Amino acid sequence: xxxxxxxxxESLVRRGLSIATVESATGGLMAVRLTSVPGASEFFRGGLIxxxxxxxLRLAGVKYETLMNYGAVSAQVAxxxxxxxxxxxxxxICLSDTGIAGxxxxxxxxxxxxxxxxxATPEGTWSRKFIFKGDRDKxxxxxxxxxxxxxxxxxxxFKGS
Numbered sequence: 081x082x083x084x085x086x087x088x089x090e091s092l093v094r095r096g097l098s099i100a101t102v103e104s105a106t107g108g109l110m111a112v113r114l115t116s117v118p119g120a121s122e123f124f125r126g127g128l129i130x131x132x133x134x135x136x137l138r139l140a141g142v143k144y145e146t147l148m149n150y151g152a153v154s155a156q157v158a159x160x161x162x163x164x165x166x167x168x169x170x171x172x173i174c175l176s177d178t179g180i181a182g183x184x185x186x187x188x189x190x191x192x193x194x195x196x197x198x199x200a201t202p203e204g205t206w207s208r209k210f211i212f213k214g215d216r217d218k219x220x221x222x223x224x225x226x227x228x229x230x231x232x233x234x235x236x237x238f239k240g241s
Contacts, residue, residue, distance in 0.1 A: 084228040091235035092123035097172040101127035102140050102165035105179040109224035125171050140164040155207040162198030163205045174200045175227045181216045195223040
């Protein structure tokens with residue numbers, strides 16, 4: 081278990097907050113890392129793996145128009161996934177990811193290693209763009225690590241209860 085997960089766990093438990101994940105390209109890696117913390121049921125409510133666009137639409141609340149206008153790998157979809165997951169799973173904080181892990185799937189505008197991470201909180205919903213330079217497994221691991229680092233940063237600055 082990495083330090084990020086422990087920081088997240090301690091902060092969530094201390095504040096009585098909950099977290100969930102909505103994952104695409106990481107395929108559940110964020111959830112695996114969060115549930116590696118003993119007592120994770122105190123703060124982790126669940127996760128959705130929304131690999132296929134149909135599932136993003138049906139379970140994560142992504143709008144069809146958003147997928148058509150921006151594509152699955154976009155800031156807009158990452159934000160809708162996080163916000164939709166927060167609503168669907170009834171949590172305080174939700175992390176999401178969408179990306180191109182590789183080795184295929186790239187376009188001239190969207191290279192292998194491109195990921196968008198979403199974060200939905202009581203204060204708002206945001207996304208961050210990353211381009212990782214590893215192989216498929218490394219890109220997925222890097223995306224999960226970046227998402228958890230962002231959650232730990234957010235909780236470190238959180239002014240709520």
